[in-house]
Amino acid sequence: MSSSSTTTTTTRLLMLKASDGVTFEVEEAVATKLGAINNMVEEEGSEDLICLPNVNGKFLGMVLEWCKKHANNNTNSDKGNDEVNKWWDKEFVMDLDQNTLYHLLMAADYLSGTELVDLLTEKVASMIRGKKVEEIRETFKIKSDFLPGQEEEIRKKNSWAFE
Amino acid sequence: MLERALRVRRKKGKSERRRSLERCTSSRYIPDDLLHEIMIRLPNLASAVRCSSVCKRWRSITSRSDFTATFMDHIHRSEPKRSLRLLFGGIADKEFSIRVVDNGMMMQSLSPPPPPVAAASAVDSFPCLFKNNLSMTGDSSSSSTTLLGMCEDLLLIKKSKTYYVCNPLTGQLSMLPDPPTLGGGLAGCGVAVEAATNNNKQLVGSGSSSNTRFRVMLMFFPLYRSRNQMASGRTLFCSETWQWTKVITNPAIYSSIYYEDLVASNGLFYWLHVGAKLLISYDPFKDFGDVKAWKSFRLPHIFLPDDFDLLQYYTSHLRLGLFQGRPRLSQLFWDDPQYLSLKVWDLMDNNNIDANAEPSPLTLVHQTLIDAAAATAAAAAAASVSLMSVSVPAFHPIHHNQIFMRFDSYLYQYDLDTKKQVMVAEIENNSGRWDDLRVFPFVYPASPTII
Numbered sequence: 051m052s053s054s055s056t057t058t059t060t061t062r063l064l065m066l067k068a069s070d071g072v073t074f075e076v077e078e079a080v081a082t083k084l085g086a087i088n089n090m091v092e093e094e095g096s097e098d099l100i101c102l103p104n105v106n107g108k109f110l111g112m113v114l115e116w117c118k119k120h121a122n123n124n125t126n127s128d129k130g131n132d133e134v135n136k137w138w139d140k141e142f143v144m145d146l147d148q149n150t151l152y153h154l155l156m157a158a159d160y161l162s163g164t165e166l167v168d169l170l171t172e173k174v175a176s177m178i179r180g181k182k183v184e185e186i187r188e189t190f191k192i193k194s195d196f197l198p199g200q201e202e203e204i205r206k207k208n209s210w211a212f213e
Numbered sequence: 214m215l216e217r218a219l220r221v222r223r224k225k226g227k228s229e230r231r232r233s234l235e236r237c238t239s240s241r242y243i244p245d246d247l248l249h250e251i252m253i254r255l256p257n258l259a260s261a262v263r264c265s266s267v268c269k270r271w272r273s274i275t276s277r278s279d280f281t282a283t284f285m286d287h288i289h290r291s292e293p294k295r296s297l298r299l300l301f302g303g304i305a306d307k308e309f310s311i312r313v314v315d316n317g318m319m320m321q322s323l324s325p326p327p328p329p330v331a332a333a334s335a336v337d338s339f340p341c342l343f344k345n346n347l348s349m350t351g352d353s354s355s356s357s358t359t360l361l362g363m364c365e366d367l368l369l370i371k372k373s374k375t376y377y378v379c380n381p382l383t384g385q386l387s388m389l390p391d392p393p394t395l396g397g398g399l400a401g402c403g404v405a406v407e408a409a410t411n412n413n414k415q416l417v418g419s420g421s422s423s424n425t426r427f428r429v430m431l432m433f434f435p436l437y438r439s440r441n442q443m444a445s446g447r448t449l450f451c452s453e454t455w456q457w458t459k460v461i462t463n464p465a466i467y468s469s470i471y472y473e474d475l476v477a478s479n480g481l482f483y484w485l486h487v488g489a490k491l492l493i494s495y496d497p498f499k500d501f502g503d504v505k506a507w508k509s510f511r512l513p514h515i516f517l518p519d520d521f522d523l524l525q526y527y528t529s530h531l532r533l534g535l536f537q538g539r540p541r542l543s544q545l546f547w548d549d550p551q552y553l554s555l556k557v558w559d560l561m562d563n564n565n566i567d568a569n570a571e572p573s574p575l576t577l578v579h580q581t582l583i584d585a586a587a588a589t590a591a592a593a594a595a596a597s598v599s600l601m602s603v604s605v606p607a608f609h610p611i612h613h614n615q616i617f618m619r620f621d622s623y624l625y626q627y628d629l630d631t632k633k634q635v636m637v638a639e640i641e642n643n644s645g646r647w648d649d650l651r652v653f654p655f656v657y658p659a660s661p662t663i664i
């Protein structure tokens with residue numbers, strides 16, 4: 051027990067407070083995977099409590115879970131770890147419902163988690179992939195706001211893409 | 214202090230964006246910059262263009278003047294180490310199983326070759342296109358898909374008996390009608406894209422898009438072998454009429470007796486006519502019967518025997534390809550038991566040239582000896598080195614000094630100046646013969662060709 055506590059003293063812990071008051075205690079190396087937090091740590095070195103009024107605790111937790119996995123796996127830069135990360139990323143986004151995906155993406159973007167944004171935008175793109183326009187609208191609950199005839203015109207001009 | 218101020222301003226920007234989000238009816242309103250990031254991650258341009266008709270806001274993303282450029286950039290970024298992709302095809306319905314090593318462009322000395330790391334072939338290279346589209350068309354059986362030709366980013370593909378023209382970047386796939394039978398087997402084929410004009414550079418989702426015209430040419434062996442056969446045995450597919458038309462041949466050009474490399478560049482087809490010892494250029498966009506569509510260039514003094522039976526042997530060591538869009542020709546032959554001699558010629562100027570001009574308009578640009586023993590040792594090949602085990606399947610499309618060389622089942626990128634090589638692929642096929650292998654270096658264009 052005592053040995054584990056001595057190892058943790060070498061890494062600094064940060065407190066992240068979400069919009070709903072939920073707080074997370076994370077290692078600095080994990081939290082700084084997020085560009086925004088990295089900036090804050092560099093600027094305000096002494097403060098250990100960081101308030102994130104734009105992120106809900108549920109999604110902040112998920113973002114941090116992702117950071118933790120990637121921070122751990124990056125410490126030893128094996129080629130095999132790349133594969134592990136990829137596999138883990140795939141699992142991470144596999145069963146996300148649209149609502150969660152949306153909030154996660156907004157949180158990752160707000161926190162400047164570039165790699166996570168990359169993963170999540172890739173996931174959204176995969177939901178558009180291979181779908182017809184009507185299916186895309188249905189998937190994302192979008193209503194066409196084109197004037198009558200406008201959509202037909204777009205299709206006509208770019209008929210090659212609609213074959 | 215300044216940094217802190219910047220950060221505060223950035224935060225403010227974010228919260229302003231946030232407030233604007235709340236004005237929207239949909240709770241899942243993704244900011245424009247993120248939506249843009251999503252769209253450039255679509256597998257091909259057609260998918261992105263379809264998104265432009267979802268709603269006005271989506272349209273505004275794909276209509277940005279830089280959308281196509283950023284889309285192409287992103288495709289590039291996923292393959293950061295490769296300036297080009299090598300696509301593998303064949304002349305027959307043979308399946309090659311190919312393992313491509315990571316082409317880090319690190320030229321190394323001969324041994325030892327790095328182990329192959331990833332499997333790829335023409336079909337694997339662009340899975341988004343082939344898995345979704347080609348496998349859906351026709352039967353689901355494992356009939357092989359062969360890459361037969363390439364021009365810019367258009368590929369000519371044959372699956373079973375059907376020909377397709379496709380662009381893996383835009384996601385377009387066109388099934389061609391069945392061609393007429395004009396002889397025996399296929400003696401050469403290729404696809405040509407109309408030479409680039411400003412019309413071709415178009416914005417996605419806006420403006421009128423004029424599709425690029427293309428031609429497919431198939432050359433057939435004559436049914437009866439005869440040296441002076443006049444029947445042309447060539448047919449041309451025209452993208453405007455969507456029909457095949459028999460090519461009216463310049464009488465001086467007989468039908469092909471050997472499989473001819475057919476390449477296309479700047480709207481012209483080029484192929485070698487070994488029998489007549491000519492390099493032929495044909496403009497398939499000119500009117501049929503226009504004699505100006507044809508040009509022929511005398512081949513340089515390459516060692517081609519007059520003995521008809523020997524020709525075939527030498528023909529297999531000739532290669533016609535492209536370097537910076539110009540025709541490039543190579544010939545391999547034994548100089549002495551240990552060294553292979555390789556000569557490379559470029560067609561410097563294809564205007565105003567008389568076919569009988571002396572010297573040949575093809576200029577010798579490289580002449581080099583290759584230590585065959587060392588090369589094949591590196592390829593871990595059998596002790597007996599024969600000319601049949603070496604070939605030049607392709608030239609590097611951009612680097613003047615680099616070509617691709619095959620030693621048995623290994624493909625190397627070879628530098629003619631430093632004589633260093635790096636293995637790029639390992640090829641397997643059931644027959645253990647690789648003569649039919651064709652390699653197509655695919656260079657990512659600045660903007661994709663829309664057909």
